[in-house]
Amino acid sequence: MGKNTVFSDDIKEIVIDEQELKDRISELGKEITDSYEKDDDIVMLCILRGAILFMADLAREIDLPVVFDFMDVSSYGASTESSGVVRIIKDMEENIEGRHLLIVEDIIDTGRTLKHVVDMLETRDPKSIKVVTLLDKPDRRVQKEMDADFNGFEIPDKFVVGYGLDFAEKYRNLSFIGVLKEKLYI
Numbered sequence: 001m002g003k004n005t006v007f008s009d010d011i012k013e014i015v016i017d018e019q020e021l022k023d024r025i026s027e028l029g030k031e032i033t034d035s036y037e038k039d040d041d042i043v044m045l046c047i048l049r050g051a052i053l054f055m056a057d058l059a060r061e062i063d064l065p066v067v068f069d070f071m072d073v074s075s076y077g078a079s080t081e082s083s084g085v086v087r088i089i090k091d092m093e094e095n096i097e098g099r100h101l102l103i104v105e106d107i108i109d110t111g112r113t114l115k116h117v118v119d120m121l122e123t124r125d126p127k128s129i130k131v132v133t134l135l136d137k138p139d140r141r142v143q144k145e146m147d148a149d150f151n152g153f154e155i156p157d158k159f160v161v162g163y164g165l166d167f168a169e170k171y172r173n174l175s176f177i178g179v180l181k182e183k184l185y186i
């Protein structure tokens with residue numbers, strides 16, 4: 001398991017290891033770079049808190065000038081099941097009217113969080129909205145139309161932690177994506 005030995009006893013399974021994350025994020029950076037023009041005005045919006053590590057690594061693989069912004073949104077609380085109620089805890093700061101918006105998510109699960117964020121930001125008249133997600137759980141989608149423009153990995157219907165994703169705020173600093181042992185959810 002290498003780093004993060006403090007969590008070794010908690011992990012049942014590694015779903016995506018550190019090298020696989022690195023390689024795919026590098027490819028995503030190229031795909032995103034190729035999808036814009038060199039002089040496009042792009043705001044990269046990190047959806048806190050889960051997407052923070054992905055945003056940091058992805059931004060360095062995008063060969064375009066980008067502006068960073070952050071929005072804190074929460075729907076899971078300390079549970080592994082979405083509450084269905086999406087709360088905006090902190091709005092973004094940039095004015096996105098007439099600019100290209102790239103939303104950076106760690107995971108699209110039911111799609112409720114993304115739907116809420118996209119619907120809200122569309123009213124601010126950006127020139128375009130694209131979404132990049134590291135992980136996608138298509139089997140869990142409630143909001144069927146909520147697919148990303150760029151998608152790192154499709155994963156099965158398992159609650160995952162690591163590389164930004166938490167369970168009750170823990171495990172975000174794991175360098176891989178994994179599944180916890182069942183006893184920890186009790």
Ligand SMILES: O=P(O)(O)OC[C@H]1O[C@H](OP(=O)(O)OP(=O)(O)O)[C@H](O)[C@@H]1O
Pocket residue numbers: 047048049050051073074075076077082105106107108109110111112113114165166
């Ligand atoms: O597609 P959905 O079912 O809406 O789930 C996806 C959202 O759930 C997680 O956020 P969470 O509310 O756990 O906040 P966090 O990123 O601060 O951990 C994750 O970061 C996504 O934003």
Ligand SMILES: Nc1nc2[nH]cnc2c(=O)[nH]1
Pocket residue numbers: 076107108109110158159160161165166167
């Ligand atoms: N940590 C974590 N947060 C999520 N939010 C939606 N799905 C997930 C998941 O599998 N893991």
